[in-house]
Amino acid sequence: MKTPASSFTACHDCDLLIARTRLKKGQSLNCPRCHAKLFHARLNPIERGLALAITSLILFLPANLLPILSLSIFGQQQSETILQSVLSLYDGGLAIVAAVVLIFAVLVPGLQILLLTYITACLQFRINGHYLRQSLNLYHTLHGWGMLEIYLIGTLIAVIKLKDIANLEPGLGLYCLAALIFTTCLTNSLFDIQHAWQVFGQRRDTQKAHL
Amino acid sequence: MNTGSYKSARQEGYLLCRHCHTLHTLDQQDQHCHVCETPLHSRMEHTLQRSWAFLLASVICFFPANLLPIMTFKSFGSGAPSTIMGGIIELFTGGFWGIGLVVLIASIIIPCLKILGMLTLLLSLKFHWRTSARQKTWLYRGVEWVGRWSMLDIFVIAVLVALVQLGSLASISPGHGATAFAAVVILTMLSALNFDTRLIWDKYAPTDTQHHDT
Numbered sequence: 324m325k326t327p328a329s330s331f332t333a334c335h336d337c338d339l340l341i342a343r344t345r346l347k348k349g350q351s352l353n354c355p356r357c358h359a360k361l362f363h364a365r366l367n368p369i370e371r372g373l374a375l376a377i378t379s380l381i382l383f384l385p386a387n388l389l390p391i392l393s394l395s396i397f398g399q400q401q402s403e404t405i406l407q408s409v410l411s412l413y414d415g416g417l418a419i420v421a422a423v424v425l426i427f428a429v430l431v432p433g434l435q436i437l438l439l440t441y442i443t444a445c446l447q448f449r450i451n452g453h454y455l456r457q458s459l460n461l462y463h464t465l466h467g468w469g470m471l472e473i474y475l476i477g478t479l480i481a482v483i484k485l486k487d488i489a490n491l492e493p494g495l496g497l498y499c500l501a502a503l504i505f506t507t508c509l510t511n512s513l514f515d516i517q518h519a520w521q522v523f524g525q526r527r528d529t530q531k532a533h534l
Numbered sequence: 535m536n537t538g539s540y541k542s543a544r545q546e547g548y549l550l551c552r553h554c555h556t557l558h559t560l561d562q563q564d565q566h567c568h569v570c571e572t573p574l575h576s577r578m579e580h581t582l583q584r585s586w587a588f589l590l591a592s593v594i595c596f597f598p599a600n601l602l603p604i605m606t607f608k609s610f611g612s613g614a615p616s617t618i619m620g621g622i623i624e625l626f627t628g629g630f631w632g633i634g635l636v637v638l639i640a641s642i643i644i645p646c647l648k649i650l651g652m653l654t655l656l657l658s659l660k661f662h663w664r665t666s667a668r669q670k671t672w673l674y675r676g677v678e679w680v681g682r683w684s685m686l687d688i689f690v691i692a693v694l695v696a697l698v699q700l701g702s703l704a705s706i707s708p709g710h711g712a713t714a715f716a717a718v719v720i721l722t723m724l725s726a727l728n729f730d731t732r733l734i735w736d737k738y739a740p741t742d743t744q745h746h747d748t
């Protein structure tokens with residue numbers, strides 16, 4: 324009889340078979356062979372994830388709708404939001420680049436925040452979300468494709484490029500965007516999708532046992 | 535370093551779901567994971583072919599990305615289109631060394647290193663180069679981590695095009711080089727994403743080590 328799979332785990336980067344150990348809160352387990360981070364027993368990841376998701380949700384709309392920068396030159400003014408930069412690219416004839424910016428700077432970050440809110444709310448309040456599995460899968464797939472922080476650095480470079488020929492004023496949107504990036508970074512270090520999968524799997528198992 | 539004492543999950547008859555990190559037995563290959571319901575594969579299917587395909591496509595796009603203009607700045611009706619390299623030279627000659635360096639690294643050096651890095655990984659697996667698996671893993675992680683940052687220039691163009699729309703006074707319009715450049719970034723990211731790092735370690739399996747020793 325083979326040892327059950329539940330007493331082991333494997334490294335996702337090098338497939339090393341590792342005996343499962345119970346981690347204390349705050350401890351992390353790295354792969355002894357390739358040093359990939361396998362587990363990190365974070366403190367209340369679901370609860371903190373939910374708090375961060377709601378904060379991000381509040382910041383998301385102003386970050387997208389309020390002007391990020393405004394420029395004035397020879398008495399003329401022009402302000403810019405993320406969505407406006409998408410439209411300008413589209414008007415300039417670059418539909419694909421417009422789509423790329425829309426997807427990576429607006430849709431993916433927005434979807435990630437919505438998914439995180441749904442996932443953490445379902446797990447925290449023990450709601451039977453019908454789309455919980457799909458949401459977890461999608462959240463996992465989208466990892467790394469949200470590029471808000473790169474958009475912010477891009478904005479700063481544009482400021483430096485233009486500062487000699489025009490007057491630039493940061494808008495409220497810029498501060499919301501910076502705050503949103505901060506909450507996104509916090510989410511990445513405090514929330515843990517692997518932990519969410521574990522809770523989801525356990526709930527699924529107990530539900531099946533009751534049937 | 536004695537790599538022979540390490541056993542991979544596959545050698546011991548197990549299989550890891552890469553989505554939800556649940557461990558299954560190897561006989562569940564091609565079935566669906568009972569937790570996340572994604573198909574189970576001990577190694578990603580067609581990983582090397584896909585990785586090669588995306589990499590070659592990105593190399594092809596690399597040329598128009600650097601040769602075609604990415605934007606045109608017009609002031610009082612006059613102005614010339616500029617390429618990525620042209621924009622960087624402009625920053626350097628304008629005295630913006632720091633920012634010029636950032637754009638140079640993000641737009642030229644990182645895409646080149648990414649393509650060369652993936653090429654090294656794929657060639658070393660193809661021709662069984664006997665290089666350190668740990669070094670290759672770090673090379674992959676570097677490629678993966680740095681990959682998204684080359685999107686920087688696309689966002690710079692997006693901001694500039696939206697801000698500088700003042701009719702005949704001054705205007706910036708985007709160029710098709712930007713489309714090719716975005717394609718390079720996305721294709722190299724997909725090439726890395728489709729590369730299964732577990733293949734790097736497979737040849738270090740104990741049976742292989744013994745085979746090499748004799």
Ligand SMILES: [Zn+2]
Pocket residue numbers: 334335336337338339354355356357358359
């Ligand atoms: Zn490992």
Ligand SMILES: [Zn+2]
Pocket residue numbers: 551552553554555556567568569570571572
């Ligand atoms: Zn799974």
